[in-house]
Amino acid sequence: MADLKIRIEGLYKIFGPNPGAAIELVRDGVSKQEMLDAHDHVVGLKDINLDMTDQSIQVVMGLSGSGKSTLIRHINRLIEPTAGRVQVDGRDVIEMSKDELRDFRRHRASMVFQRFALMPHRTVAQNVAFGLNIQGLERGEVDARVTRWIERIGLGGYEAHYPGHLSGGMQQRVGIGRALATDADILLMDEAFSALDPLIRYDMQSALLDLQSELKKTIVFITHDLDEALRIGDSIAILRDGEMVQQGDPQSIVLNPADDYVADFVKDINRSKVIKVATIMRPPANDTEGPTVDGEMLLEDVARIMTGEGAGWARVVGGSGEVVGRVSTADVMGSMVRQANDDDTVQAAQ
């Protein structure tokens, strides 16, 4: 099991003239709407607790205004909390002095922004070099690292271009290069792909997963798009009106939405790309004929194998190759479609 990297505990953020007093009301259970209407304070975040695992991608999802940007900005303390703790490797970021915090931002956590936030007066290479300049690295070292990262993010040949002359996808590649070049072990991505066209977005997700398989950073990835969350996240946390409503791995969120808000998010999802076959298998039987599939395999892939071979059953094996269960084609198909009581299945049938 991987280690704990970031721990957020009892985090509150209240915007307004007197957050210190307002937080008591929030703790006493006054609602977000009431805080706004009667007390002129915006509840940004309410009692957030979240543990993030080292070297994995933690997605934070929620509708616009649910507090995602506010939350991610507490990790590098671009926003000061009203109450609570943010620990990185056991060290409380909120307690850091100015110098320590600056050092933390320079070397430990870098950030990618929704609207890129590139420096328009700097070339691609100079933008990628930004964090290194801030670190005070020597020129030779900066140049060497920049060259390497520009190749890695696929912008070789564009070094001398200005960001204003590049497409959105390329600009965000620069943003990612700028963030990776500092060698920080934490990468904060606030809706990094939301401003991009769907096709480009898909490519960027692939590129990110590709980079991650090699770099093993701890990534906090904000999105409002469930498909993106499911594709990218090792773990997903869902925010609503500043409160955490559910957290868990992608499959548990799709299979067991905690409330209507989450259920609404997951209702249109392609379940076959999320659910693993081990989740739906039956106990093993000795006489099962058919292909062997790994328990970690997604239903989509299992279905492809089974229909390809025209098999009615498949044997499911665990990590060390032992048979742990079996599934029928009907099981797989049945789990791919939504529950029968789902109201818009009925509407679609009419």
Place this chain on the structure above:
Amino acid sequence: MPSWLTDFPQLDRATLVDLRRGLDQAYRGFSREFGAEIEAFFDPLLFFLVWFERLLINAPWWVVIIGVCALVWALTRSWKLIIGVVIAFLLIGFFGMWKDTMSTMAIITVCTLVSIVLGVPIGILMARSNRVQMVVMPILDVMQTMPAFVYLIPVVMLLGIGKVPGVIAVVIYAIPPVIRLTNLGIRLVDREVLEAADAFGASPWQRLVRVQVPLAMPTIMAGVNQTIMMALAMVVIAAMIGVKGLGQPVLQSITNQYFTQGLLNGLAIVALAIVFDRVSQAYGKRMQKHHGGTVHG
């Protein structure tokens, strides 16, 4: 009817006279006491101005033209401007105004440099603090609307007639645009870009020199351009307190009704203004080329 309803309730003459006298004497006392020190303070400026003026006047005319053209090329990369500059300078020399033009160029350059050196930091301070902005703004308004002659009086009382008071008068008149536009330019810098600088751990100084000032540069240059134009507009008034250059023949022409002399020198000032204006604008535009269009979807 009480008298204060019919006649304005004003200070009586004696009090008013006393007041004026008192203030004037206090100021005279101040300038007697500290005049020498204050003059000494401005000595390096005077030294530089004299050195630069001599340099321009003593250098052969074609060296000056080549030098100016090299500078214009470095700043603007524009052939058209260079041709314009050469023609303007040749005509100025041809009509016998070379020396005065060099003097004027020297003083305008020095005044512009002083305005930038003082004005940009003031503008930066203003952009950083609303309180500073609230204090400085009205002062700038007064500086720009107060007739130049009024603040010439204390300057001349303090420093007498000459180059330094001339520079001070010109700078007071011409510095507000640099200050205003530096303030504006820095305040307009994209908040998200600043947040990115913070997120990467930039110190306040790094943030200023690596992000804010470069991004505000086109706006600051627009201020510099206006400052140069205003400095040129002060040439004639500066001549009244002993600043040499194209202003003096213009003054002479007013008293002696020499229409042609006035016109020629006036045209030389206009030519200088056009050159300075085009060069600083073209430079600003060249810097701006990459700014602006950042979002392409």
